[in-house]
Amino acid sequence: MTAKNIGLLQSKTVMAFLQARMGSTRLPGKVLMPIHGQSILERAIRRLQASPSVNAVAVLTTCRSVDDVIIEESRRLGALVYRGPEQDVLTRFYEAAEVFHPDIIIRATADNPLIDIGSIERIIMTLYFNNLDWCMEKDLPYGAATEAFTAEALSRVHLMAKEAPHREHVTLFIKEHPEIFRSYLLDPPRSLCHPEIRVTVDTSEDFDCVNQLIGKLPEDKQPRPLSDYLFVALNNLDERECKAFT
Numbered sequence: 001m002t003a004k005n006i007g008l009l010q011s012k013t014v015m016a017f018l019q020a021r022m023g024s025t026r027l028p029g030k031v032l033m034p035i036h037g038q039s040i041l042e043r044a045i046r047r048l049q050a051s052p053s054v055n056a057v058a059v060l061t062t063c064r065s066v067d068d069v070i071i072e073e074s075r076r077l078g079a080l081v082y083r084g085p086e087q088d089v090l091t092r093f094y095e096a097a098e099v100f101h102p103d104i105i106i107r108a109t110a111d112n113p114l115i116d117i118g119s120i121e122r123i124i125m126t127l128y129f130n131n132l133d134w135c136m137e138k139d140l141p142y143g144a145a146t147e148a149f150t151a152e153a154l155s156r157v158h159l160m161a162k163e164a165p166h167r168e169h170v171t172l173f174i175k176e177h178p179e180i181f182r183s184y185l186l187d188p189p190r191s192l193c194h195p196e197i198r199v200t201v202d203t204s205e206d207f208d209c210v211n212q213l214i215g216k217l218p219e220d221k222q223p224r225p226l227s228d229y230l231f232v233a234l235n236n237l238d239e240r241e242c243k244a245f246t
Contacts, residue, residue, distance in 0.1 A: 014124060015102035016048040016057045016146075017093055018079070019170075020110030021086065022066045026203050031110040032069060033201070035211050036218070040201055041070065043113035043214075045077045047223045051120040054106060060096050062086040070110075088167045094158040097151045104128065105154060107147045107170060113210060114199040116144040116226040119188060123148040126186050133181040134174045139193040141233075143200025144226055147171055153181060192226060197233055199226075 020031050020041055027033075031041040038046070041059075048057045059074035061067040063083045074081050082099060084092030097105065104124060108115055119137045123146070127135040133153035137145055149171060157166075160180075161173040174181045187193075201207050216232045217224055 012103040012128065013101065014053050014055050014104045014106065015100055016051070016054045016106040016108055016120075017096060018044055018048060018057060018059045018108045018110055019089060019092070020044075020059050020061050020067075020070050020074075021064075022070065023062075023064070023086070024111070024202075027201065027207065030201050030207065032073065033207060035113060035207075035214050039073065040113045041073055041110045042077055043223075044108060044110050044115055045074065045079050047113075047115040047117055048106070048108060048120070049078070050117050050223050051106075053121055053124050055102075056080055056100070058082055058096060058100055059110070060084065060089075060092050062092075087164075090158055090161060090167045090170050093170050094154055097154055102151055105149055105151060107149070111201045112143040112199065113201065113214070114141075114144055114226060114229055115146060116140055116188075116192065117223065118225060119144065119192075120146055120148075122188065123186060126184060130184065131182065132184055134171060134183040135186060137188040138185045139195045140188055141192075141194050141197040141199045141226070141230065143198060144192075149174065156180075192230065194230060194234070197230070199229070 022029050024030050032039045045057055048054055058080035060082050061070045071081050082096040084095050106120055123135040123137060127148045134149040136147045157173050166173040174183060198206060199210055201210055213229055213233055217228055
């Protein structure tokens with residue numbers, strides 16, 4: 001991203017909304033599972049914070065007492081927090097937007113410890129300079145992508161979406177109604193187009209794979225780019241170690 005683009009975007013507030021909860025069905029408590037000294041939640045927060053265009057990160061969790069630990073960990077890491085409905089995630093996002101007043105929202109989930117930092121910049125710029133409502137990159141490794149959308153689009157979805165799946169999945173209504181919303185699926189750099197690779201943590205098998213991958217590349221203070229991990233996954237990770245990368 002050029003200095004000119006940064007200057008043009010300074011008039012807008014960009015926030016990352018990271019949805020997180022302890023009550024995962026397949027792998028309960030996964031967001032606080034440690035991977036080489038950092039929880040999955042911490043790794044997601046730090047990667048969002050590393051984006052030059054993101055002004056602040058807010059962790060959006062539920063009002064359940066089991067999620068108190070998410071609030072504590074998020075505050076320790078310098079993230080803002082908001083609590084809302086567990087199942088009506090759309091309302092949780094809408095209410096958080098009413099509190100924090102972002103212009104552009106990056107949606108991410110806390111089961112993704114290898115969010116592509118570069119992709120955040122690309123979708124923000126594409127959304128902003130093309131006057132879009134929603135933008136996302138396609139064909140990234142599963143779990144590396146985020147979504148960008150405007151607060152104005154979120155408000156419209158909140159008013160229009162009535163069915164339970166649209167309330168649980170924040171941007172599903174947008175994706176299903178291209179006649180209403182200005183949406184665009186962006187092609188990432190070709191070197192990052194590996195949808196066959198999973199870098200999300202949804203099961204214990206996923207956790208083992210991502211844990212092994214991150215263990216190959218110790219980090220200092222700054223998160224490594226996704227391309228570093230892809231290089232290892234594609235070239236140096238023994239296929240016997242992790243079937244998800246084969």
